[in-house]
Amino acid sequence: MTDNYYRQARFLTSAAKLSQCPPDEGYEVAFAGRSNAGKSSAINVICDHRGLAKTSKTPGRTQLINFFALDDERRLVDLPGYGYARVSVSIKKDWQGNLANYLEKRQCLKGLVLMMDVRHPLKDFDVQMLEWAAHIHLPVHILLTKADKLKRGAASASYQKVRKALEDMQGEFSVQLFSSLKKTGVEEAHHKLNQWLNREKP
Ligand code: GDP
Numbered sequence: 001m002t003d004n005y006y007r008q009a010r011f012l013t014s015a016a017k018l019s020q021c022p023p024d025e026g027y028e029v030a031f032a033g034r035s036n037a038g039k040s041s042a043i044n045v046i047c048d049h050r051g052l053a054k055t056s057k058t059p060g061r062t063q064l065i066n067f068f069a070l071d072d073e074r075r076l077v078d079l080p081g082y083g084y085a086r087v088s089v090s091i092k093k094d095w096q097g098n099l100a101n102y103l104e105k106r107q108c109l110k111g112l113v114l115m116m117d118v119r120h121p122l123k124d125f126d127v128q129m130l131e132w133a134a135h136i137h138l139p140v141h142i143l144l145t146k147a148d149k150l151k152r153g154a155a156s157a158s159y160q161k162v163r164k165a166l167e168d169m170q171g172e173f174s175v176q177l178f179s180s181l182k183k184t185g186v187e188e189a190h191h192k193l194n195q196w197l198n199r200e201k202p
Helices: 004-008 039-046 089-105 124-135 152-167 186-196
Strands: 010-015 027-033 065-069 074-078 109-117 140-145 173-177
Touching: 004 186, 027 039, 027 089, 027 186, 039 074, 039 109, 039 140, 039 186, 065 089, 089 109, 089 124, 109 124, 109 186, 124 140, 140 152, 140 186, 152 173, 173 186
Parallel strands: 027 074, 027 109, 109 140, 140 173
Antiparallel strands: 010 065, 065 074
8 A cells, every 4th residue: 555644745944054953853764875866756756746855956955954844743854965076175075064963963863765876886975874874873774776777687686785785784774676767666665764753554
């Protein structure tokens, strides 16, 4: 059965730093990934809302932490995509600092969904993110995005490779295949979000 709950997602606010975030209460799940990994598309498909997370690449907007409310207690959070080429080094440092600050300090943050292109998983930044998440005891669920770009066997091989790599790492990690184009993997993603958001399935 499809879970319509996530359709309730509404844009709440944007924050450039921790002090601008909504009150640290309830439950939050954040989405992160390298630029172009398919994060905006995944958020839109998970919430069945085409224009929710803008897929445009406007530098001013992509550096902000964007909050989407699901109900009074629960939020999804779109974190700045990593590796946007057109910003200066100092802005990049600043924004990594703000990102680290959010991930480390936010009490209501229950889990991180990390998007990786199924064709190029576990890039340096992804591995750093996983190691760091393990260090701060933040659970991570990986979406291997654009699964439709590979044949079934190749997608499955990528999935197994990532699973194997995760087994050798510390941390509370899980992984699944996902395609925003074909809308596959949505239920599995909802299931993980429900757990983290402390939500009983209807
Ligand atoms: P973001 O930078 O991580 O937010 O990535 P976007 O969601 O904007 O997607 C980057 C590009 O990949 C866009 O051209 C999308 O249309 C494409 N894309 C995203 N998800 C999928 C998918 O599941 N399948 C395919 N084939 N393309 C996708």
